[in-house]
Amino acid sequence: MADNDDYDDISVEEMDAIDAEVMRSKSSHRPPTQTLPELMIRLALMPGHLARLRRDRTTSMIIEAPSAEWVQPLMRAAKRLGEWTFAHAVSEPPRKSMNGMTISDQAILAMANGGRIIGVTQNLDYLPKAMTASADIRLKIDHPDDELLRQAIKMATGRYPRSMTAGISHGLDYSDICSAIRTGSTAKACVERLVAASKAKSEASPGLEDVPPVEELFGYGEELEGWAKALISDIDAWRAGKLDFSAIQRTAVLASEPGLGKTTFARSLAKSAGIPFFPTSVSQWFSNSAGYLDSIIKQIDEVFAAAAAVAPAMIFLDECEGIPSRANADRHSSWWIPVVGHMLLKLDSATSGDSSKLIVVGATNHPEKLDAALVRPGRLSKIIHIRKPDATALAGIIRQHLGKDLPDADLEVVAKLGVGASGADVHDWVKSARLAARQQNRSVTLQDLFNQVAPPDNRPPGLVRRIAVHEAAHAVVSHVLMPGSVDCVTTISRKPSEGGSTTMSLVAEDAIARRDIEHRAMVLLAGRCGEEVLLNSVSSGAGGGETSDLAQATYMLALVHTSLGLGDRLLHRSSPQEVKQLLTLDPVLAKTVEEDLQRLYANTLEIVRDNATVVERVAEALLKQRHLTGDQFVAICRRAERTGTVKLLGGSNG
Structure with a gap:
């Protein structure tokens, strides 16, 4: 802050001129790719740690990074603290070695011979047990706070920013921050880029713009609507500083027949709560990976890490019956047990630690197939059933899908005809009615809708x-x-x-x-x-x-x-x-x-x-x-x- 005191009375134009001069002088400026990891490690190191590193040549140290992107940068910075006999940086689950010396073997050998070793990872389970069990120094590195960013901006541009929004790097990872803070730039421009990057990362997922807010949905029942209303209210109270996030009931499973709008409801809930939406499913884990056990676990880690980075955020676990129940054991169950166990750990972390501001909503067509441990209290603890809409709700759903079409039409009769249908059926009715009208080059009519709800019966x-x-x-x-x-x-x-x-x-x-x-x-x-x-x-x-x-x-x-x-x-x-x-x-x-x-x-x-x-x-x-x-x-x-x-x-x- 002291560096800015001399400029309190300088005009904006004069400050911009100073910044322009700074931009022309790059020789003494250091990029954030170097400075940020160094600053983060030095902030985490206690005086006793530094003394031990100087005098003890057999010290072992492990660093828990804030995310996978920070693993290698932190390792590079840690290596500048001194010489290491063995250094291991890992950001994904290790694969079994079929032959040769394993990483664990190498670490044990280095320690046994009095060597200094270091391990860096975002997940301590990825490091050999020998390293984590006997570490002399353990550092848990958090995402850089505002003061660290100020220091990095100063070291990159030569000036501290005159002003900076609190929590400016919310949701940003290593690459986002380092892309925004640039040598040869001005402190003001760096701040503006950080703000823009954080805003882009925190915006709701593409496609939510056309989703109605949850308050305008119909036919989901009092239990689900009440739970959603309470969740939105509690998030607002948390933002106002009136409620601790841990007090919010924020996990549930939506259960229904296909086509009753589970995904739509989850998206609308995220929109109304003003939080990012991260959909995932078992089928997506397989389609986005090679399908091996370690790659499936990595997919789970990535979605939770991405959501945690911009928390509060919602993870939507669709088709969660795809995670098989361990009670129904078969010849494939041994493969799934580690996946189920890992998912349970992730759900536990959703209520504490780094992921403590996550909302996790599951969806299933078969609630009876869910693993009992998945839906116990503290995880996806609340199963909320969605029934088919009645005539009143169906009329509201039809009106919602019609939008500006047929604004004055009485939809009661057509809704009564459609009782037993789902929201997905209504979507198809309206879409087909509009198609019929377009083919005749006219506006949609109520008869077009009747023809879809009750098409002519051509059966014998x-x-x-x-x-x-x-x-x-x-x-x-x-x-x-x-x-x-x-x-x-x-x-x-x-x-x-x-x-x-x-x-x-x-x-x-x-x-x-x-x-x-x-x-x-x-x-x-x-x-x-x-x-x-x-x-x-x-x-x-x-x-x-x-x-x-x-x-x-x-x-x-x-x-x-x-x-x-x-x-x-x-x-x-x-x-x-x-x-x-x-x-x-x-x-x-x-x-x-x-x-x-x-x-x-x-x-x-x-x-x-x-x-x-x-x-x-x-x-x-x-x-x-x-x-x-x-x-x-x-x-x-x-x-x-x-x-x-x-x-x-x-x-x-x-």
């Missing part, structure tokens, strides 16, 4: 009637067993492989009774029963993949006997993930589940026969309208009851 009439009966039976049996559960019934196909769908709201309870499970299984079996009763034949519509009616009912009932303790035995035999395999391997279990399915199917048939008239009426309404809201469906049921043609009660259903 017999197939459409079967689908209507199938869905009507689902809805009626659900209404009998769980009154008020039906949200909508539709024969509108979202995908070519789909028939129709019945959407229900089921009360989620922490503890569920066997009767509840059996009722849900009966609702799943009802579509097939409807076909048998009203059409005198059944189709393959209830079967198919893992999400089919029969598959869901089968796995649900298998859990009763294997893991929920609701069958004839208390023995816990498998996790939910393993039950499918157990059904294949255990014929006794398969026979028990088949007997349950047959019993519940017979009970469901009785309900459908008792209520065949109302099933027929719902099916007829679907053939005319293609879509029924929950209120419309209930109205049909009530009219049937008032006319006395049906009594909405099942037979022996439990």
Whole structure:
């Protein structure tokens, strides 16, 4: 500061003239590539360390660098402190040596022979254990602070900067800082370049400009919206100096079916919080590397280091079920164990140390596949489920995607038609509606949107009637067993492989009774029963993949006997993930589940026969309208009851 005292009364023009003169004199100026690493090491060295280095020729020293970029520069600076028998700088995980003397062997030999050794790394696990365990001097070097930068600018330009923003190098690494501080430049210009570089590094990721703030999103549910609101509020409080960052609940996993906007929500959250966004995934680790164990670990390190450098920042771990659970061991698990362990350490560091200002958000379509250690408290401790949006939320999502199009349109009807769809479906609807309008050289209309949500049905009439009966039976049996559960019934196909769908709201309870499970299984079996009763034949519509009616009912009932303790035995035999395999391997279990399915199917048939008239009426309404809201469906049921043609009660259903 003293160097500036003589210039307090000098005008800006005069100071610029002095700076210009400084620019013409380069001979005594030193670049930051030399001065910064030296200054950082000398600041970290205690007087006792210097004395020991002068008198003791057998001293061993290790330096922990602030990032990988600083490893080699710090090693070059450390070598100028004296002569070293053995020096090792490493910035990535070491590979196993198949032959010859290893680095560890060389270090041990040098120490045993009384030599002086030094190791530099950003991760102490990369150094041989022999070096870290017996080091006489340990230095942990932090990123250069403002005073060190002032000194480096002075040594490069001949002048201290007149003023400098606090934390000017936030988010900058070695190359960024050294590129900004230049010999032959002025102190003012160096500061301006540092400010510009820090601003560029701290800006949100490209593409977030078009993402709406989280406050304008729809259909994510109270739990997720509440968590996001609290996170944003806490970050604001931290910035204002009112809250310690360690008090912020800042890790979670977003779980849902595909297409429900997990990535969009995470991006919007980063935008609203005003923090950089770092997306990553297991597939990205493999695509960006050779796929070897050390390169995968390096990918993990790089994303955490990059985010930590500009923290607070968000790491978005997409498809986190790609990190396999160690509980489901197979022949590949031994390869993954080090990766899982390393990720767990990184998540631990996200709440302390250099990475203490990271927000880590995971996303998965299969929360049941996550390693238990990954989602324990202190790591990705909160799993938040995202459900499909209801009609109100869907209207908001449609409005969001429409933007300036159809500003005065009432979207309620089209939203009700679309219940059961996802945000990704809405995106496709709007995109296709705009395409149809462009092809006819006109503005988009509400009819264009209707045509996407409910495209013309070109399926054979017999197939459409079967689908209507199938869905009507689902809805009626659900209404009998769980009154008020039906949200909508539709024969509108979202995908070519789909028939129709019945959407229900089921009360989620922490503890569920066997009767509840059996009722849900009966609702799943009802579509097939409807076909048998009203059409005198059944189709393959209830079967198919893992999400089919029969598959869901089968796995649900298998859990009763294997893991929920609701069958004839208390023995816990498998996790939910393993039950499918157990059904294949255990014929006794398969026979028990088949007997349950047959019993519940017979009970469901009785309900459908008792209520065949109302099933027929719902099916007829679907053939005319293609879509029924929950209120419309209930109205049909009530009219049937008032006319006395049906009594909405099942037979022996439990």
